[in-house]
Amino acid sequence: MKAFKLLLFIPIIGSAQLTLNNPEGGVLQLSTVNRSYDQEKTDGSPYLEDEFKGGRVYVNGDVSLEKPMRYNAYISEIEIFAGQKQYAPLLKRAYITAQIGDKTYKMLPYTTDRDLQRVGYFNPLNEGEVVLLFKPEVKLRQGRVPDTNYGKYVPPTYIDISSYYLKKGEAPAEKIRLSKKWVLKTLGDQKKALQEYISGNKLNLRKESDVIDLLHYYNSL
Structure with missing residues (x-):
């Protein structure tokens, strides 16, 4: 299959250039390139692991990109390092997977607690017909502003709500304990x-x- 070349220019004291080869036309979300990952003042972190680690992006099983990466478990997004305080988010596609450190991130179908079908990122923990999946996930608990000067301010707090799923064959994954x-x-x-x-x-x-x-x-x- 013929590969197309996509150039992304990220203005960081001049410009930085990423060249990606992808038969589907690119692996980064063009609409959100050049975003800052500076966080508001909150307790906790939207990342289970804050540091960028060496990573690879695979498109249909072939290596497409090698860059430092990390996973934002609050917005379910893989961030590819693109310079000082800049990153480019990875496209969310079933044919695109990522390896960050020793963890694999795959987009897989799953069933919610309300029996709705969704697609999200999972870390497969074994191989075979039935697979145990880890779903890294963080939610943001809203802060509380005191009603009086004697009240206590409670800042917004990121809370780890990661969970496990079992996936049998081609069926959507089911949440388990x-x-x-x-x-x-x-x-x-x-x-x-x-x-x-x-x-x-x-x-x-x-x-x-x-x-x-x-x-x-x-x-x-």
């Missing part, structure tokens, strides 16, 4: 074999690593 009850209920079959494996290996399904161990076994059945 890390517990024996939730995992077995979501898997739905092979219950006897799974219970024997859990007991025989003394697995604690409140632990991420033990759930991954169980899924390796389940996928082998």
